[in-house]
Amino acid sequence: MSDDEAAVWREQRRAAADEHLAAIERRKSAESAAAAALLHDFVTAARERGIPATRLRARSYSGSATYRTQVEGWHLKRNGSVAVGTDACFYVLSAPGSLAARFTGVVLHPSPAPLVIGAGGRDGESIPLQTLLTMRLDAAAGWDG
Numbered sequence: 001m002s003d004d005e006a007a008v009w010r011e012q013r014r015a016a017a018d019e020h021l022a023a024i025e026r027r028k029s030a031e032s033a034a035a036a037a038l039l040h041d042f043v044t045a046a047r048e049r050g051i052p053a054t055r056l057r058a059r060s061y062s063g064s065a066t067y068r069t070q071v072e073g074w075h076l077k078r079n080g081s082v083a084v085g086t087d088a089c090f091y092v093l094s095a096p097g098s099l100a101a102r103f104t105g106v107v108l109h110p111s112p113a114p115l116v117i118g119a120g121g122r123d124g125e126s127i128p129l130q131t132l133l134t135m136r137l138d139a140a141a142g143w144d145g
Helices: 003-048 099-104 129-142
Strands: 054-060 066-075 082-085 090-092
Touching: 003 082, 003 129
Parallel strands: none
Antiparallel strands: 054 066, 066 082, 082 090
16 A cells, blocks of 8 residues: 555545544434433423422542532432432532532532433443433432432
8 A cells, every 4th residue: 555545544534533423422412402301391390290309419439428519409310329400400419529528518510411321331220311200200209319
């Protein structure tokens, strides 16, 4: 293969990789938009049903401590690992361990909501977001989140 042929081949591979990454980003964007609509509908339904929001707490990565947050919302999993805020944003409720955080709390930032919670995790406990939201609404205030 000549240097010119090698350069053309490299450019074709680079273009193919760029297109692949763009397709992944388009898929993620569409998934996030669909999940955001589900979260918005959940918040509306939770308010209509009178399901009280609570001040969310984040757990340290080690799981040994919990921290106050500035966010109010509803836990989606009984283990308290993920939640929907009253702002219809998705939150992963974990934070780095810190002595200061025990006194001051932690600031949560929204995460892009996946359409399947736990997908790709090692424990095999994945569940569609829609199913989890329905379960949470059906449990109403009796959720042990």
